Amino acid sequence: MKKRILVIDDEAALTRMMKLNIEASGNYEVRTENSGKNAITAAREFRPDMIFLDVMMPDKSGDDVAADLKQDPVLKHIPFVFLTAIVTNEETGGHASEISGNTFLAKPVKKEELIATIEKFTA
Amino acid sequence: MRNTPAEAQSCILMVDDNAANLGILSATLNNPQRRILAATSGAEALSIVREVLPDLILLDIVMPGMSGFDVIRELKSNPGTADVPVIFLSALSHPDDVVDGLRAGALDYIVKPFNAEEVEARVTNHLRLRKLELQREKQNARLELLNDRVLQTMREAVMGLDSEGRIVFANQAAVELLRAGDADALIGVYCDSLLDSKEPIDHMLKQTGQPAVHHFEAQTRGDNGEPLPLECSVAAVQGKADAQGSVLVVRDISERVKAANALRSAHDKVLQSHRALQQAQEKLIQAARMESVGQLAAGVAHETKNPLAIIQLGVEYLLDNEPHNETDQQVLEDIAEAVRRADTVVKGLMDFARESRIEAQAVDINRLIETSLSLIRHEARSRDIKVHSRLADKLPKFMADKDKISQVLVNLLMNATQSIGKNGEIDIITCYEKASRELLLDVPDKLHLSDRPLLQIIIQDNGGGIAEHDLRRLFDPFFTTKPVGEGTGLGLSVSRNIVQMHGGWLLLRNRSQKQGAEAILLFPVEENQAT
Numbered sequence: 293m294k295k296r297i298l299v300i301d302d303e304a305a306l307t308r309m310m311k312l313n314i315e316a317s318g319n320y321e322v323r324t325e326n327s328g329k330n331a332i333t334a335a336r337e338f339r340p341d342m343i344f345l346d347v348m349m350p351d352k353s354g355d356d357v358a359a360d361l362k363q364d365p366v367l368k369h370i371p372f373v374f375l376t377a378i379v380t381n382e383e384t385g386g387h388a389s390e391i392s393g394n395t396f397l398a399k400p401v402k403k404e405e406l407i408a409t410i411e412k413f414t415a
Numbered sequence: 416m417r418n419t420p421a422e423a424q425s426c427i428l429m430v431d432d433n434a435a436n437l438g439i440l441s442a443t444l445n446n447p448q449r450r451i452l453a454a455t456s457g458a459e460a461l462s463i464v465r466e467v468l469p470d471l472i473l474l475d476i477v478m479p480g481m482s483g484f485d486v487i488r489e490l491k492s493n494p495g496t497a498d499v500p501v502i503f504l505s506a507l508s509h510p511d512d513v514v515d516g517l518r519a520g521a522l523d524y525i526v527k528p529f530n531a532e533e534v535e536a537r538v539t540n541h542l543r544l545r546k547l548e549l550q551r552e553k554q555n556a557r558l559e560l561l562n563d564r565v566l567q568t569m570r571e572a573v574m575g576l577d578s579e580g581r582i583v584f585a586n587q588a589a590v591e592l593l594r595a596g597d598a599d600a601l602i603g604v605y606c607d608s609l610l611d612s613k614e615p616i617d618h619m620l621k622q623t624g625q626p627a628v629h630h631f632e633a634q635t636r637g638d639n640g641e642p643l644p645l646e647c648s649v650a651a652v653q654g655k656a657d658a659q660g661s662v663l664v665v666r667d668i669s670e671r672v673k674a675a676n677a678l679r680s681a682h683d684k685v686l687q688s689h690r691a692l693q694q695a696q697e698k699l700i701q702a703a704r705m706e707s708v709g710q711l712a713a714g715v716a717h718e719t720k721n722p723l724a725i726i727q728l729g730v731e732y733l734l735d736n737e738p739h740n741e742t743d744q745q746v747l748e749d750i751a752e753a754v755r756r757a758d759t760v761v762k763g764l765m766d767f768a769r770e771s772r773i774e775a776q777a778v779d780i781n782r783l784i785e786t787s788l789s790l791i792r793h794e795a796r797s798r799d800i801k802v803h804s805r806l807a808d809k810l811p812k813f814m815a816d817k818d819k820i821s822q823v824l825v826n827l828l829m830n831a832t833q834s835i836g837k838n839g840e841i842d843i844i845t846c847y848e849k850a851s852r853e854l855l856l857d858v859p860d861k862l863h864l865s866d867r868p869l870l871q872i873i874i875q876d877n878g879g880g881i882a883e884h885d886l887r888r889l890f891d892p893f894f895t896t897k898p899v900g901e902g903t904g905l906g907l908s909v910s911r912n913i914v915q916m917h918g919g920w921l922l923l924r925n926r927s928q929k930q931g932a933e934a935i936l937l938f939p940v941e942e943n944q945a946t
Contacts, residue, residue, distance in 0.1 A: 303721050303724075303725065305725045306721060306724055306725045306728070309725050309728035309729050310728060312729075312732045313735075316735060316736075355888075355891060359888060375724075377717040377719075377720035377721060394891070399720040399724040400724035400726070400727040400728075400754060401724060401727070402727065402731070403728065403732075406728075
């Protein structure tokens with residue numbers, strides 16, 4: 293069975309590109325969501341194996357979404373990784389890195405980093 | 416008038432070996448204001464003089480035994496009697512005799528036989544002169560005494576100098592000022608050898624013909640050899656050519672100079688603190704500007720990196736989606752390279768906005784706190800917030816990045832003022848001791864901060880405290896309780912990062928006994944750096 297990946301980002305073009313790239317490998321099924329407010333509902337419906345979460349979204353920030361995820365009895369065990377434009381690749385060392393207990397991926401993210409991160413978190 | 420007291424009486428001593436002469440003379444001179452004594456020999460005359468000092472002596476020259484010349488010689492040789500006026504009364508009438516008599520020291524010479532009225536007139540004149548002479552002497556003595564009193568009570572040093580510039584007299588103040596044992600030690604000393612003035616004193620006096628007083632500054636050596644600044648006035652004493660000299664008045668102005676210096680250094684300090692204030696203000700403006708640059712950079716990065724991410728992933732998808740011709744491949748690779756370059760530019764902008772290196776140096780943490788407090792003082796004052804500091808002295812030397820720690824302190828202090836809002840108190844405390852067990856529960860073990868004294872900085876406010884559900888998220892990046900646009904949500908996470916870069920830990924919690932929150936900074940300090 294294919295692993296399910298939920299991508300939450302207000303940029304529809306970005307979520308589209310992520311879906312195309314991740315699904316191209318043939319191992320994953322991707323659902324995209326462009327509203328922070330709908331993120332929890334989408335996660336409940338889709339039951340992903342992991343979540344990519346944009347930090348800066350106009351209706352609800354990724355930070356708030358993450359706080360809700362951690363509170364949710366059903367979703368709290370699902371690993372999530374922040375996608376952020378604020379942290380540079382230099383700081384993350386070119387791969388997902390931990391800051392204050394959270395994992396970050398710096399935009400623009402390369403396909404191989406994306407896949408490596410997914411493999412790590414869904415293993 | 417008959418009972419005129421003895422002091423008012425003039426005393427005349429007649430000396431003649433002829434008793435008849437004495438009788439005539441006595442009758443001639445007799446007068447209630449006169450006491451008349453008589454002696455019939457030179458020896459008797461001298462013995463009377465030893466008892467009573469007469470105001471006038473009428474002295475015969477030719478006498479058996481001691482002659483009048485012998486007597487006058489004897490009188491002149493004794494300082495006590497040398498000034499007593501003597502009139503010779505003699506039958507020797509040759510002009511040579513008269514000259515001899517006057518040369519011997521007599522004031523007058525009357526030839527016998529004498530005219531009674533002439534004798535009376537001469538005696539009266541001489542007695543008056545004698546009286547004036549005595550008055551003058553008395554007055555001089557009084558003036559001298561007065562002069563001496565005035566000089567000795569003056570605080571200014573006063574010295575008399577002769578024409579060569581040697582000291583001829585000095586008052587007590589001069590003795591003390593010039594560190595001489597007594598006045599005698601100064602007499603005869605060249606004044607220039609004791610006072611350093613730009614110009615020798617006698618030059619100043621010769622310079623102008625005016626009898627003006629010259630004022631000048633000079634120096635002498637104080638008790639410990641340090642230079643003592645002096646203010647001097649010198650004036651020539653006009654007199655005969657051989658008696659020229661000057662009077663020099665010297666004041667010690669070290670207190671005045673000290674006061675002037677103190678005033679100047681106080682003035683300098685005011686200027687310094689003004690300058691420091693200006694610098695602090697500029698720093699604050701710079702910090703505000705840097706913050707907006709940081710926000711701008713974050714905004715630009717966000718707005719740029721999202722489209723870059725889309726292009727990046729789009730290109731990679733197409734590159735993996737074979738087959739395509741060589742030209743397509745080249746176009747896609749060029750786009751990928753352009754994305755990489757654009758990303759580098761954005762990264763440079765972000766690096767500019769936040770410097771992430773640590774530059775450690777020995778920091779006086781208390782002083783750094785004072786500096787940081789001065790940056791928020793205005794804000795605190797405008798909110799009616801009182802800031803108290805209880806800073807431990809003798810804190811160990813702390814190797815740290817001054818600017819970054821200051822950034823943390825300002826950040827925490829600003830949070831405290833915002834948490835209070837209006838009207839409250841902030842306490843800032845430093846100490847060097849082990850952290851409590853309960854405090855260490857919230858510190859990661861890997862930092863190894865237990866079982867050793869730590870440099871602790873505690874910032875307490877009496878504001879609203881931290882809501883229970885916010886406590887866990889305080890240090891999450893982007894978490895903020897401030898209205899949209901007012902906080903980046905990065906302050907605390909950046910602060911904890913800075914503290915961690917120093918091997919320490921930053922805690923935030925609600926105060927246990929009182930209302931409000933406290934921030935606690937714990938820093939390890941190398942033991943051998945403790946002072």
